[in-house]
Amino acid sequence: MKSAKFFILVGLILFVFQPEASARKRRYGKLVINSMTDGTKVYIDGKLKGKTPFDKPIKLRVGKHKLKATKAGYSTLNMPFKIRSRKKTEVHVDLLPFSGLVKITSNLEGAEVYVDNKLLGHTPLIRDLVVGDHKIMILKEGYNDFATEINVKAGEKHFVEGVLTLFRDFSPEVLAIAAAQKKKAEQDAKDQSLQAELAHMTKTQPVAPAQSWYTDLHKQWWVWAIAGAIVVTAVTVPLATTGGEQSGLNDHNPAATIQLK
16 A cells, blocks of 8 residues: 555656656757867857867757857857757858968067068067968168068968168179278287287296307316317427437537537
8 A cells, every 4th residue: 555655656746847857858959060160269148168179069058049259360250040949050160261460570679561562560560461472571771671471371370580681882892992901900910919929928038148159168078178188289299399309419420520629
């Protein structure tokens, strides 16, 4: 008896709440978003739902809604759609590319920036440019012009850095004068370096005073050897001469002697 009452009670509960649960299910549907532009932000009724591509459908209440899709460098899409009960609603979110961000700088600030022969401002400059090829020129008085070309892609960032060099007149006369001046400057630098080196050597290494050739001559051994030889020769020669003369006197002939009476 008790079990019968229990089953009756469960049946009544299911009978009462099943229509309500079924009604709740009928209040929702699903939105499927198809897009060829990855990274597009999708807003539904002003709330960000994510970026394309979406892995699964978005659950929404039955009724009318508003969708907004945006991406830098692309056109913005605004469209209404309607969600039906227990059904999938598909929308295509395809944005048109129209611009890319370009930052233009140079080694000298304040240089004029021309894009497709139109002055847009001065360096550094940040601008959105239409997708496609563009000619960029950077000018500053007294410097050579800088020119380049870029291909702007939608939603992408591009950087252009111009190097401006000092303007010079490359005529033969000017080049000859410049070469002569450069050569003279190099020679002057060499002369100054040599003079500085000589001055430094003079200070650090004083020149010794000149000496006569006979200074300290008496300290040389060979001088005394020569002097001794001269003395010996001077003494020996007279003695030898005298001895010879005496020998001649002793060996005379007696018959040749004259006697004085």
